[in-house]
Amino acid sequence: MPLLLFLEQTLNGLQFGVTLFLMAAGLTLVLGIMNMVNLAHGAFYMLGAYFAATLVPITGSFFMSVVLALAGAAAVGLLTEMVALRTLYSRDHLDQVLATFGLILFFRELVKIVWGPIAIFMDVPDLFSGRVEIVPGAPYPVYRLLVLAVGVTVGGFLWWLITRTRLGMLIRAGASNREMVGALGVDIKRLYTLVFALGCALAALAGVMAGPLYVVDIGMGDDILIKTFVVIVIGGIGSVRGAFVAAIIVGMVDTFGRILPSQFGLSATIAELAIYILMAAVLFWKPRGLFPAAG
Amino acid sequence: MKRAAFFAAGAVALSMVALTAPSHAQQGVKIGLITTLSGPQAGTGREMVDGFNLGIKHAGGRLGNMPTEVLVGDDQFRPDTGKSVAERMVQRDRVDIVTGVVFSNILLALSDTVLKDRRGVFLINSNAAPSQLSGAGCDRNFFSVSWQNDNVHEAMGQHMTSAGVKRAYLMAPNYPAGKDALTGVKRYFKGEVVGEVYTQLGQTDYAAELAALRAARPEAVYFFYPGGMGIAFVRQYAQAGLVQQIPLFGPSFSLDQTILPGIGDAALGVYASTYWSEKLQNPGNEKFVRDFEAEYKRIPSPYAAQSYDTAMLIDSALKQSGGIANKDKFRDAVRAANFTSIRGPFKFNKNHMPIQNYYLTQIAKDQQGRLVMDLKGVIFASHADVYASECKMKW
Numbered sequence: 001m002p003l004l005l006f007l008e009q010t011l012n013g014l015q016f017g018v019t020l021f022l023m024a025a026g027l028t029l030v031l032g033i034m035n036m037v038n039l040a041h042g043a044f045y046m047l048g049a050y051f052a053a054t055l056v057p058i059t060g061s062f063f064m065s066v067v068l069a070l071a072g073a074a075a076v077g078l079l080t081e082m083v084a085l086r087t088l089y090s091r092d093h094l095d096q097v098l099a100t101f102g103l104i105l106f107f108r109e110l111v112k113i114v115w116g117p118i119a120i121f122m123d124v125p126d127l128f129s130g131r132v133e134i135v136p137g138a139p140y141p142v143y144r145l146l147v148l149a150v151g152v153t154v155g156g157f158l159w160w161l162i163t164r165t166r167l168g169m170l171i172r173a174g175a176s177n178r179e180m181v182g183a184l185g186v187d188i189k190r191l192y193t194l195v196f197a198l199g200c201a202l203a204a205l206a207g208v209m210a211g212p213l214y215v216v217d218i219g220m221g222d223d224i225l226i227k228t229f230v231v232i233v234i235g236g237i238g239s240v241r242g243a244f245v246a247a248i249i250v251g252m253v254d255t256f257g258r259i260l261p262s263q264f265g266l267s268a269t270i271a272e273l274a275i276y277i278l279m280a281a282v283l284f285w286k287p288r289g290l291f292p293a294a295g
Numbered sequence: 296m297k298r299a300a301f302f303a304a305g306a307v308a309l310s311m312v313a314l315t316a317p318s319h320a321q322q323g324v325k326i327g328l329i330t331t332l333s334g335p336q337a338g339t340g341r342e343m344v345d346g347f348n349l350g351i352k353h354a355g356g357r358l359g360n361m362p363t364e365v366l367v368g369d370d371q372f373r374p375d376t377g378k379s380v381a382e383r384m385v386q387r388d389r390v391d392i393v394t395g396v397v398f399s400n401i402l403l404a405l406s407d408t409v410l411k412d413r414r415g416v417f418l419i420n421s422n423a424a425p426s427q428l429s430g431a432g433c434d435r436n437f438f439s440v441s442w443q444n445d446n447v448h449e450a451m452g453q454h455m456t457s458a459g460v461k462r463a464y465l466m467a468p469n470y471p472a473g474k475d476a477l478t479g480v481k482r483y484f485k486g487e488v489v490g491e492v493y494t495q496l497g498q499t500d501y502a503a504e505l506a507a508l509r510a511a512r513p514e515a516v517y518f519f520y521p522g523g524m525g526i527a528f529v530r531q532y533a534q535a536g537l538v539q540q541i542p543l544f545g546p547s548f549s550l551d552q553t554i555l556p557g558i559g560d561a562a563l564g565v566y567a568s569t570y571w572s573e574k575l576q577n578p579g580n581e582k583f584v585r586d587f588e589a590e591y592k593r594i595p596s597p598y599a600a601q602s603y604d605t606a607m608l609i610d611s612a613l614k615q616s617g618g619i620a621n622k623d624k625f626r627d628a629v630r631a632a633n634f635t636s637i638r639g640p641f642k643f644n645k646n647h648m649p650i651q652n653y654y655l656t657q658i659a660k661d662q663q664g665r666l667v668m669d670l671k672g673v674i675f676a677s678h679a680d681v682y683a684s685e686c687k688m689k690w
Binding site for chain 1: 332333334335336337338340341469492493494495497498499500502503504506507509510522523524526527530531534535536553554556557558559
């Protein structure tokens with residue numbers, strides 16, 4: 001592969017990786033701290049995109065729409081947590097899988113009723129609609145660079161939140177030993193609700209950023225959810241640092257897995273398997289993932 | 296008073312018997328419309344239902360001037376669900392005709408349930424028509440009112456050859472219909488294929504593939520991505536700045552009204568091959584497009600057009616045969632295709648696949664600024680599929 005094409009693909013891999021990270025950060029927190037398998041995480045990715053796509057023509061500002069969409073998704077997340085999920089924390093994972101799968105169907109149907117069955121349009125904001133030639137001869141969409149920047153910024157923010165704030169301390173403590181945190185007098189219920197809403201807002205942010213690139217439709221959360229689970233399993237459940245590293249690795253493996261096999265005349269099916277082979281290998285040598293949360 | 300009540304009850308009971316009596320099979324027609332109404336592909340199912348209903352409305356509320364009952368079933372985009380819906384409709388509800396199936400894998404899952412039923416149920420489908428039911432596997436009770444799966448792709452292959460394209464790059468999802476699509480293109484494209492790429496089904500990020508595509512320096516790109524994949528692909532193709540450099544060609548399935556609103560202006564200038572367009576000029580089509588917009592507040596897609604034509608075909612066949620009780624008579628009437636298709640000339644080949652025109656369109660804006668498939672010309676006149684010669688059916 002020529003060097004320039006290799007550089008361009010590296011950029012693609014990084015950009016796909018940070019999109020995965022935005023999804024994975026919320027999911028890994030919810031699973032690690034609350035011990036809750038939330039299949040409906042993709043629904044908040046979808047809701048974020050639908051909210052923003054609806055708000056952009058109304059507010060006329062992409063930034064404003066993003067802020068409102070995140071707030072909206074976090075609010076729906078709060079409501080869902082209080083109404084539906086609270087009762088599930090003490091139940092086993094199978095019950096949680098069933099219930100949150102039900103939530104997927106519920107949100108899909110809701111979106112279909114409100115927005116209709118066909119995909120809706122969300123434009124790239126004008127400011128970022130151009131292209132730059134980072135790699136000579138291959139103009140790269142500025143918006144993809146924006147996604148990359150947002151992902152890295154959020155990664156930095158989460159690192160600060162988790163290592164430098166009181167809330168982060170509680171989150172880390174919760175990931176290591178939930179009962180002990182509760183016994184020490186922390187309102188664990190409120191912490192859970194807060195973490196869940198944060199996770200929903202992060203998923204919504206991923207959805208908003210993905211909207212202008214991919215497609216805003218009822219199925220948008222499904223495909224990315226599977227890859228997100230792969231990311232958090234590789235990274236170690238409950239670890240945001242693990243999620244970041246694993247998301248970049250998965251983004252790279254997925255991108256190059258899609259390109260390299262055809263260069264050697266191999267079948268496209270190998271590309272589909274690449275990240276799962278990676279996951280199996282990681283689980284074989286490090287059954288708790290690359291960066292297991294302490295405890 | 297008591298007597299009157301007794302008689303009234305008797306009358307109600309009698310009318311109920313009349314309603315449920317098997318004799319209705321001779322007088323009316325019962326149609327099962329099985330289509331995809333939930334999940335990301337639900338937009339296509341909505342088109343099938345709305346198009347069919349408008350057809351019935353234009354036929355005067357009844358097909359063939361007889362009581363018409365339509366049962367709508369959702370296959371949920373899953374072959375096993377489609378099959379169980381078909382079992383329920385054929386065996387319990389005793390429908391005479393099944394139609395509306397969008398996806399080939401679902402059609403293949405339920406075709407035996409319909410076609411092998413001893414009552415002689417017809418499968419007059421309005422979208423999917425896979426090769427398995429077109430060649431040696433053709434069936435006397437299976438009709439496709441839409442096309443044979445390969446046809447729309449073949450048309451664009453032919454157009455790319457006529458347009459003098461020497462180096463083409465082909466892309467489709469890695470599943471049977473994706474491979475059939477590119478086989479169809481290659482059957483009529485005579486230039487060099489410099490890349491044939493199959494991507495994951497459901498994938499919506501094409502940055503890596505587009506970088507490889509650019510490096511291969513093709514003169515034209517043919518893509519087959521239905522649904523959300525098509526939206527993502529065309530938008531990213533435009534965002535990468537490729538649309539001005541390398542013309543993009545696709546089938547109508549990737550560029551119709553269930554998809555164009557989601558793509559937006561990125562679709563402008565892309566070429567689509569089709570068998571029907573909202574811009575096709577004939578009195579029937581103009582009426583269809585006008586009334587569909589008035590009724591449903593959106594431009595119809597080819598799915599709606601096919602479904603509308605299916606209702607019209609059934610209407611004409613019932614009128615000609617006088618009912619569906621005599622299966623042979625009804626089958627002959629369907630074969631005659633004695634209706635005016637809104638697509639232009641239409642007749643059935645001996646394998647019950649259409650022989651019809653295929654058109655070239657280009658995505659442009661109409662007077663109201665909406666994206667439409669603007670008609671550019673005829674690619675194939677009265678085109679037949681390649682599988683007909685393998686079908687042993689005689690009529």
